[in-house]
Amino acid sequence: MAARPPQQRLQVFLHAPDLGIPTRALTLDPALSLRRLKLSLLPQTLTLDSFYFSSGGKALADSSTLSAAGIAPFSTLALRPRLSGGGGDGGATGAESRDCYLNMYATKKPDKVDPNETRLTKWTTCALSFEPLAPPCVMDRLGNMFNKERLVEALLGKKVPKAFAHIRGLKDMIPIHLSEIPGKEKAETRFQCPITGLEFNGKYGFFALRGCGHVLSAKALKEVRSSVCLVCHREFSESEKFVINGSAEEVKVLRERMEEERGKLREKKEKKEKKVDSCLSGTKHLAEERNGHLENGRAQATAKRFKAVDMAPANATKEVYASIFTSSRKSDFKETYSCRSLPLGRN
Structure with missing residues (x-):
């Protein structure tokens, strides 16, 4: 080979x-x-x-x-x-379809948001207009804060977002009093706890008292266990404490409490309407016997309608007394359309 x-x-x-x-x-x-x-x-x-x-x-x-x-x-x-990030390595020939670039930007990528900035915005701005919180301020029953003027304008113009559909009127607003930090009008955080001095920036828990509207930190209410407001000394119950910007579990508890209160008000209103209807019907139901007891759950006396002739004087007959409230005695004369304008006796 x-x-x-x-x-x-x-x-x-x-x-x-x-x-x-x-x-x-x-x-x-x-x-x-x-x-x-x-x-x-x-x-x-x-x-x-x-x-x-x-x-x-x-x-x-x-x-x-x-x-x-x-x-x-x-x-x-x-x-x-090789250029970092692609290109210059011979991989791109310029012959690719234009669709690959269009598909690249077809779906908008979510912007990277600083969680600290989001938290601070939630605690320092109005939940509706995103303007800085400025008195007078109000809070709904789920712990969201608003500038009262902006919320009232949205209610009057029927422009309340679906997320705040539970706000139906002024009764659903809780006025709150935020304590300002002296000398920090232009700072990121304007408010603080009047007892502990903790800043109102979302790093600490805060509660609002529905009775007086004062906003206190959770630390102050925990350390000073009292049933009165630490600012105005007004008594409050546990149901009058509303957590501000609470977690999902805390908001769920507040929503259940709100629905329960609305249900009680609805029942109370229905009972009141039934009572008014029974008073306007003109009848008086005798539901008890003379001894004040019921037999078989039903009243023994029947309803009786008041008549004026039942109160006639002793020397007057029913016909005489009834003539005061009725027209003259009827006769055999029949009135026609053509004789109504003529004097009596000439027709």
């Missing part, structure tokens, strides 16, 4: 300005891979994947050999760095 003749050596030019290597001529084996060639040129401090070979503006794969890549004699090999 005849020996295989050795392959002819290939002479190329190397161009690597980013590495500080001047253009020089190299005589290489055509079976040499571009990866091995790159390994011999790059220092150990640099990674192989951060550079690539190109010839005639076409990027070459590191796994291919010089002959497989179609490198002709006296060709120029350019060693260039």
